[in-house]
Amino acid sequence: MTAPITAKRSPSIWEPSNERIEQSHMKAFADYTGQPLFPYERFHRWSVSHLSEFWSAVWDYAGIIGHKGERIHIPGASMPDSQWFPEAQLNFAENLLRGSLDRTVAYEANESGVSRSITLHELRQSVAKAQEGLKRLGVQQGDCVAGVTTNDIEGLVALLATTSLGATWTSCSPDFGTKGIVDRIGQVKPKVLIATLTYQYKQKTFDIEDKIKETTEHLEGLSALITLGGESYAKDALSWNDLCNNEAEEPTFQPVPFDHPLYILYTSGTTGLPKAIVHSTGGTLLQHVKEHQFHCDIKPGDVLFWYTNTAWMMYPWLISALASEAAIVLYDGSPIRKDALTHLWDVADEIGITHFGTSPKYLDTLMKSGIHLKSSHSLQALKSVLSCGAPLAAEQYDWVYQTIKPDVFLTSISGGTEIIGCFVMGSPVHPLKRGEISGKALGMAVDVLDERGASVYEEKGDLVCTQPFPSMPLTFFGEGGDERYRKSYFSKRPGIWTHGDLAEQTIDQSMIIYGRADTTLNPGGVRIGTAEIYGVVDYIEEIRDSVVFGWPKEHDEDIVLCVVTEHLTDDLAKQIRQQIRAKASPRHVPKRIYQVEAIPHTINGKKVEGAAKTAALGKEVKNEASLRNPASLQAFRELSEREFV
Template structure:
């Protein structure tokens, strides 16, 4: 069957039924808070005007285990110094392992399908054994425990055991190079390292034993190495490490603001920033997003395609706190002979919430996949997407080829806040190409160059009031100052996130890309996403990247495309499409054919690194790029043939 993608004449692709709204967490939370659900904009204003009342209600509604204390928000002198729940005591792991013992905590799957599952009771016992052994090798509150691991049940248990004793978890994916790993976890001086020494990607087996030995030798703080699969002589195997009789974890209470995770930015312009996140702030932000926006409920199955290095991995893990089961997948998102592999597993495990990226959906579109004809996705209620803007045509494709009755949420936030600024919700209709709403408790706005709030025009995404998942600091020397410089130096006491965005008169949001990669031809700011939106719909184009090259006192737009044969005719067609679907200002001055597009290890295009390479400067941290060898294609690009 051939699907003709056509724009829906209605402004909405999906609208919630009365029953959907009635059964939603958001309806129940509004009643719990004695607030009207509609209009949502009023509910949102209440949540950012009565910050202490809102977050106190989130704590109570989500049944957070712990001592809340009497003070909810201590504002201090500035946004960056605000303290949430300064008297509170809680344990992150206890809140994730609560509930029925026989509930499935997680399914584990890979390129060969679903391999195993673990119940809450079994996971508690595994965490107890790991907790005991971590303490025995000297891990205490505040110590760092690292993982170079696949997305597995063992990694989940190691993370939860680390958090249960107040230690700090940090992780990388095993496909990172040695420098990429040491540039990250080496910064934070971990005491213990859990590692996978074998992993599979696109049905190919990789042995990283030598790489791990090199990592351990280069990070002197590591005193204990545990290999999850296989053996490195002189170090403990997983089986040896959990040989004890413990069956129930002991939950050590910590302050709300005590550290839980250290996450890393992509770091293509220098060492990755090591961002420290709190146990309480992470937990509260995630249960709010999962329950009030994603409408995640007990016994739902939550999936996000992520490796263990990306912020969506801890976001996935927190789904346990809302009573959901997790689908942990490790491997390629699709195989040459099976583009629907993830959906096969989703169907088998009954996934209700499927998390992915625009790039993955675009690949399925080009493969002409029609899931509604091949899969039973009756349990599926929501598809969520992040990592890049989701374009309007992808909204159409989802509803025409996957399922009509689901909530498609494009969400946007960042590693820096371990959560989202803007999301969807079960009460908002879905409008093509737009993000449905500002997340509750997040004082999101779009400012123009004067620092004034603007609607219907592009500007800087900002947040004007504190929220619990703001970082504690950046790890390392001068961390507080580096944190301030990144988010508060542009506008004092206002978080400037670094995204180029627009809020519509309907209070929906559109993200156009990172502000530091915004194009500026003729003094007009253009988001790269506006060009990708058009180019990605051209069948002959497999992939693309766009950036600005200096040209006198101006800059010109450069588009590089991966295609079988870039001809004058195809280049003319590309320019015509961009001119008609974006504007004449968006039309690239130069179009080049390249073999590959560079991506970060977390799957994001690196326009900044490409521009740096193209103007003859050094890309400082190639270890953050998955395929740095392809940067050579962009060297002295002006001297190469263009169309």
């Protein structure tokens, strides 16, 4: 009899030592709950089938400050109707401003290097003064405060002072245009705006005083403007120093219900007005301490860095690490200096960063530049490299272990602004395979479903979540918010959260993310994730950037690839197609390849396939204000008239 043919899975590229497993938060939490850690699949099933027991244990294990109450989870008629901790009272800022007063809790850095640090005692004192200033402006529980702030200590203080009062925080990055800012925070009608008047990027200073003034003219109900980084330009505005000029020394903390609004975050808004997503105090805190401690293994005294601006969900995710008594690094500016590609790693060495958060694009830039960090940096404190924003390619796993550190815990994470957290994450207790994410996050009933609604393995399908979780949005802000929220995530499969990502789960229970399902290619009726093509093209040395989308053609579509390169020759196009054919499949090979000057990106750095395709088809791209470089779309509008190879 002929032996059956079995698919070979790639060997592990990293395995945790027994010591690492035994000392992990994940192992300690399993012991705390009386559940065996292995097999992890059983532990995960327990976490999603015993929701009250699991999330109550997260609260207790993490030492959440507040009153928990007796009832934990009350199921509703559908997922978004679930109630969490209905008797609980807590304050978000109080849970972050905890621990030893003399420890350093935040470092501030920019393109010039590390500029300053702050202890918990100093941070609490600064929060107390800002809190008193906001009180005098009439800010109280239920109000909304908005920030147009850089990623620095003043921005952190503003956020914590706001939430200490039980008010809601929302923020934008100062490099947004006026329309981009108003399209976001204008929806939520903040009572107070805290805004920087200058920011720096690529060693240039940008004065945005006029932009802030114009913004305030469009904010309905605004009662006060606080300015950072300059003198107030109007008599009805206060400087930050004026706000904090009082005798307060110790903050007070207003307890709020578990489901009290904490943050309002915004989707990228490339297909219309950005969705204003309201997140709860307790849901955000519990989700973040679970992710930081169990999946990232962040411990007291660790130092977490994530390259982010104040508009992206990774900003509040970073800040929440204070609740695990870790320090955070607040970095503002470009991640790369022309004279120092490894600038962020210089900062990492100087501070002693233990957890370095970044993006695949940044790692790709270093990889193409031949950077070998093991040769130039000690990185003695570094324990983990984390990545999100796009799928991490298999070659990048190799590069990290070959050139950064052989025993680093590499973790790609995937979730979204909509849940202010992650569905799938790394694991400090799992072997890691190249191109894969270790598994499903605890408490998240993640699955991959095909068009029949059946769970599938080793096959692409829709990433879904089948059980409720505390960090689900409260609503979308504004008229018809509940209806818009339910339509966005529950219309395709009533009662099941369909996230919008194309994913695959392996028979080993690890996960692979292929990109957004709404940008999935479908040539010949076969679903292809754009990440599979980027995973080849972006590692061709001559290609600086790329975008791929489908071009409709007689009930089918052609794959179109647009590349940023010095000169697109026939030989280079041939090389691109050969590599895609060999490393992906013949179905992935693009029919047309165009050269363009630039690829459209959001202000947060994500490439926008939908905008590129819409422009190429001659349709209107809604909300170009969400793009960092809207002028790049002109080349796509002219594609049909241009030659391709």
